[in-house]
Structures are given as structure tokens and as C-alpha cells.
Amino acid sequence: MKLGIGSDHIGFEFKEAIKKFVEETTMHEVIDYGCHSCSTVDYPDVAFEVSKGIYDGQIDRAVLICGTGIGVSIAANKFPGVRAALAHDTYSAERAQLSNNAQIITMGAQIIGVAIGKKVVEAYLNSEWAEGSKRKVDKINEKEKEFSKVNSTESVSGNNCG
Template sequence: MKLGIGSDHNGFEFKEGIKKFVEETTEHEVIDYGCHSCSAVDYPDVAFEVSKDIHDGELDRAILICGTGIGVSIAANKYPGIRAALAHDTYSAERAQLSNNAQIITMGAQIIGVEVGKKVVGAYLNSEWSEGSKRKVDKINEKEKEFKKEDVPEPVSGNQCG
């Protein structure tokens, strides 16, 4: 399996630990999308690059990391056809794949430690989608096809009262 891994600067050290774990315990080909140091990197940039390569068939699955895992999850899910799931425990990681065929799991380096992260990644990589929730995943895919970028309104921000 071709497995992408990427993080922002908040997840750099966590990513390095997870990458080493995957390389030492599996036969998956790991492709590192950065960041490659503790220098500031915006998580959407990494998430979009990984999502594009999943979408284009360059990767089979991926792991994205930021401070909480939330930002990379939101960013990755903006890319058409991507299902990225936040997973901070082994059950969620298994269900991300088994129930939702998530191509990406996301984790927060400031939420869990590397040792827990290794268990989460192991559970995700050892799970295979068996189309158990195919009907639900198909509904998500069909809804996504209804929308085009120009159909999505700009989000409302700030206080609307003053």
C-alpha cells in the first residue's frame, strides 16, 4: 500500500514517530509530504496536497497530523471524494475504515501521544473496508456530486449584530 503522511509544524515530531513506526513494522511504502522541520507550515497546504494525490490515485491511504487533528480533517474533506476521519482511539480508527472507507485518518499531536498514535495507526492500517456501510457512503458521495464549488455560499463570520 502507498501511504502518505503529512503534518504542520505542530505535528512534526509526532509525524516523525508515526512514520518511523510504519516503516519499521509494515511493508507499506511511506511518502512524506512534510513538514520536514519545526518551521511554520499551514496545515491546509499539506492536507490539500495529500488529498489531491489520494483523489488522483497516487496514494491508497494517508495520515494527517496537526495540533488537534481537526484542521487537517476539515481541510482534507474539502477535496472532492475525500473522506478524512479524526481518530484518537483504536475503535474510531477501525470504524473510519470499516464503516466509512476513509482514505485518510487525522490525529492531533497535542491531544494524544506518539505511543497511542501508533496503536491508532495500526488499527487503521489493519482494517479493510468490506462495504458494510456502503449504502451510507454512497449517499455521501451522491450528495457531494450535487454541489459545485460555485454553489457553496461563503461562510458567515463575525458578529452579525453590530
């Protein structure tokens, strides 16, 4: 499995510890989308890059980290077809995959410590979607498609360019 990982500057050290843990304890290939230092990085920028990796099929799953995990979750979920779930405990991490087929879990570096973060990632990576809640996930996908069609057929009005 190809696992993407990314964070803003607040989650940088947390991300580095999680990346090292995954590389040392699993056979998954880790693709680091940044940030690569403690220099200020806006969390939407990293979340969009990771979500694009999911969308384009470059990665299978991902972990995103910011201060709370909320911002990267909101940003990642703006990408069509991407399901990002906030997970600060092992049960939520398992359910993110088992019930929701979430391609991304998000965590807050200011909320949980690295030791718990490792357990959360391990639980997420050891869970496989068995389509148990397929009907519910399909409803989410259908609503997304419905709104994608509406937005793609809207015309621009009020153009004062000539």
C-alpha cells in the same frame, strides 16, 4: 499499499515517529508530504497536498497530523471524493475504514501521545472496508456530486471588467 503522511509544524515530531513506526513494522511504502522541519507550515497546505495524492491515485491511504487533528480533517475533506476522519483511539480508527471507507485518518499531536498514535495507525491500517455501510457512503458521495454539479454550472455575475 502506498501511505501518505503529512503534518504541520506542530505535528512534525509526532509525524516523524509515526512514519518511522510504519516503515519499521509494515510493508507499506510511506510518502512524506511534509512538513520536513519545525518551521511554521499552515496545516491546510499539507492537507491539500495529501488529499490531492488520494484524489490523483498517487497514494491509497494517509495519515494527517496537526495540533488537534481537526484542522487537517476539515481541510482534507474539501477535496472531492476524499473522506478524512478524526481518530484518537483504535475503535474510531477501525470504524473510519470499516464503516466509512476513509482514505485519511487525522490525529492531534497535542491530544494523544506517540504510543497511542502508533496503535491508532496500526488499527487503521489493519482494517479493510467490506462495504458494510456502502449505502451510507454512497449517500455522501451522491450529495457531493449534486453540489459539484450545482457549483460547476453557476455563472459569474456582477463582472465589472468592461
